[in-house]
Structures are given as C-alpha cells and as structure tokens.
Amino acid sequence: MDRTAPTPATAFFWDIAEPFLTRSGTAIGTLMKFPCLRVDGNFFATCDHRTGDLIVKLPHQRVTQLIADGQGRPFAPAGRTFKEWTAIADRDEATWQSLLAEAWTHARNS
Numbered sequence: 001m002d003r004t005a006p007t008p009a010t011a012f013f014w015d016i017a018e019p020f021l022t023r024s025g026t027a028i029g030t031l032m033k034f035p036c037l038r039v040d041g042n043f044f045a046t047c048d049h050r051t052g053d054l055i056v057k058l059p060h061q062r063v064t065q066l067i068a069d070g071q072g073r074p075f076a077p078a079g080r081t082f083k084e085w086t087a088i089a090d091r092d093e094a095t096w097q098s099l100l101a102e103a104w105t106h107a108r109n110s
Helices: 011-022 060-068 093-108
Strands: 026-031 034-039 042-047 054-057 073-075 082-088
Touching: 011 026, 011 034, 011 042, 011 093, 026 042, 034 093, 042 093, 054 093, 060 082, 082 093
Parallel strands: none
Antiparallel strands: 026 034, 034 042, 042 054, 054 082, 073 082
C-alpha cells in the first residue's frame, strides 16, 4: 500500500496530505507497517487504514484539549495509549488541513 494506491478509507487523507509532500523535508514513511507522513525524519501523521480517521502527533496538552473538546479520541493501538497522538474521525477538510499543519510544525520543531 502506498499513497498512489489509496483505499476508499484512506483516499480523503491522501488528498489532504498531498500539499504537505511539497514542503521541505517532508516524505512518506512507514509507521506500524502503514504509510505515514514524516518531516525531517519525525513522524507527524497517518491514517487509520480501517476507518480512515486522521491520526496526528501533537503536543500532549493539545491532544488532551482535542479529546476534551470531543474532536479527538485517544490513539491506543494494541491497548497502549500514545499520549502525543490523537485520532480525528470528522471528515472536515479545513480541520484536517489545520491539524496536519500543526502536526507538521510540531514534528519539524521536535
């Protein structure tokens, strides 16, 4: 699986992610055997291949805020919660663009 062959569940993610691939240092990588976005070697976003949910890495405080506001859910693959990652189900283009930009900046500055 790669970004040139998205599944129906991941197509929305790759459409939103495409402009980020033109940013300096940004590339496609693999996270837990799934395609993801990286900047300067740091992971910052992926898509749940089953649900199509956006999964982004942000500062812990921001993740906590998104979960408290009902926008995000804890990201807990195999039952272990990743404190700097959240899953976003709502398919809103502007929200996803904004969160990807936040995640990109966070990863770039890490």
